[in-house]
Amino acid sequence: NAGVMQNPRHLVRRRGQEARLRCSPMKGHSHVYWYRQLPEEGLKFMVYLQKENIIDESGMPKERFSAEFPKEGPSILRIQQVVRGDSAAYFCASSPVVVEAFFGQGTRLTVV
């Protein structure tokens, strides 16, 4: 059973471009969480999804950011018109209900 897979591991985008971050949860996991981490800082919750549903997006910026977890395929975190302040590590975690979540290795987004 492969772990949580995130790709790409590193992503460089110019200001104004779109960034798409993918997360394939562990087999059998129907819950996905996205977190953002700035250098030397903690994890900031962004969004919590179950298959085809957004459960809690209270941590998502109101503009430019969106997330989905379709019935088939990976979860996608999409950032439109990226700005330098979007540069961070973005982590995805998956879990079955009520037990621990397992994290991917993260995608490090750099906006130049």
Add this chain to the structure above:
Amino acid sequence: AQSVAQPEDQVNVAEGNPLTVKCTYSVSGNPYLFWYVQYPNRGLQFLLKYITGDNLVKGSYGFEAEFNKSQTSFHLKKPSALVSDSALYFCAVRDINAGNMLTFGGGTRLMVKP
């Protein structure tokens, strides 16, 4: 709303000494509690969890944590620290009665000096 507090940004310990990384939480119902470790440029690795049962739970790499309901704490401990334990540690809580959200503390950097 649930929350987790890690009051220390950094903990310094000499190798071979015991270590404690503190965590307190706030939830409306019964908590599920977790500790994770993050090494540089890596994702978070699960260390241990408390769901129910014994208040002292044992996890990976010799770590353990004690659940204290009256003090709403879940401190991480290890009897003898190793230099290789130096990393960023995160405490997390899940309240299954509140939408199953997983909330993290701000993290504590553990520095173990030889």
